[in-house]
Amino acid sequence: MNLIIRSASIDSEVSSGDFRSAMRQLTGGVSVITAGRGRDISGMTVTSVSSLSVDPPALIVSINRESSSWPLVKRYGFFGVNILTSDQIDIAERFTGKGGLKGVDRFAGARWMTCASGVPLLVGALAAIDCEVEDVVERHSHAIIIGRILNVEVSARTAALAYWQGRYVAIDQDEDAAKLAEVSVPVRKTARKV
Numbered sequence: 219m220n221l222i223i224r225s226a227s228i229d230s231e232v233s234s235g236d237f238r239s240a241m242r243q244l245t246g247g248v249s250v251i252t253a254g255r256g257r258d259i260s261g262m263t264v265t266s267v268s269s270l271s272v273d274p275p276a277l278i279v280s281i282n283r284e285s286s287s288w289p290l291v292k293r294y295g296f297f298g299v300n301i302l303t304s305d306q307i308d309i310a311e312r313f314t315g316k317g318g319l320k321g322v323d324r325f326a327g328a329r330w331m332t333c334a335s336g337v338p339l340l341v342g343a344l345a346a347i348d349c350e351v352e353d354v355v356e357r358h359s360h361a362i363i364i365g366r367i368l369n370v371e372v373s374a375r376t377a378a379l380a381y382w383q384g385r386y387v388a389i390d391q392d393e394d395a396a397k398l399a400e401v402s403v404p405v406r407k408t409a410r411k412v
């Protein structure tokens with residue numbers, strides 16, 4: 219059954235600035251999307267990666283159709299999702315295209331590997347996920363890409379990189395667990411050892 223919840227043509231009274239302010243409050247995990255083969259590669263920093271389903275393993279990412287990665291995703295039908303650790307801010311910055319870096323030049327200074335799809339995957343990422351494009355919804359400025367998972371490499375690292383209110387935030391499991399332990403002393407006193 220197709221359910222149309224609301225017509226897409228309704229004029230919105232919400233300004234893009236107000237919407238942007240609201241979205242700044244949403245904490246996002248930082249990943250780099252990679253696409254292409256050989257030297258015909260590019261990539262971009264995103265916070266829009268989200269899990270779609272576990273069975274089958276699939277995810278979603280939303281990318282701007284003006285980005286240099288989009289034609290490569292369309293042409294090859296594959297992409298990589300590289301979930302960054304807290305000490306990979308430099309990589310995140312390179313892949314926003316700041317300083318005019320384009321294509322293959324964004325990949326300099328880090329180690330990359332390939333799996334089944336042939337797209338570059340970041341060695342040392344918190345997780346590097348090889349994906350095949352299953353479906354695409356082109357809507358407004360963006361393309362929502364559904365990726366079927368071909369392979370995952372998961373690191374033992376525990377420090378993640380997030381983005382919140384326009385800045386990068388490190389989430390360190392050890393440090394944050396220590397802070398939680400400080401505030402949860404009364405609870406821990408009553409906790410039973412098993």
Ligand SMILES: Cc1cc2nc3c(=O)[nH]c(=O)nc-3n(C[C@H](O)[C@H](O)[C@H](O)COP(=O)(O)O)c2cc1C
Pocket residue numbers: 248260261262263264265266267280281282284285286287313314315381
């Ligand atoms: C933290 C952060 C998150 C971003 N998330 C997205 C995203 O989810 N989708 C998107 O299209 N662009 C996102 N961008 C912008 C892209 O990184 C940027 O437009 C892109 O790298 C430009 O690529 P191009 O020079 O290859 O066109 C994000 C930027 C930053 C700094």
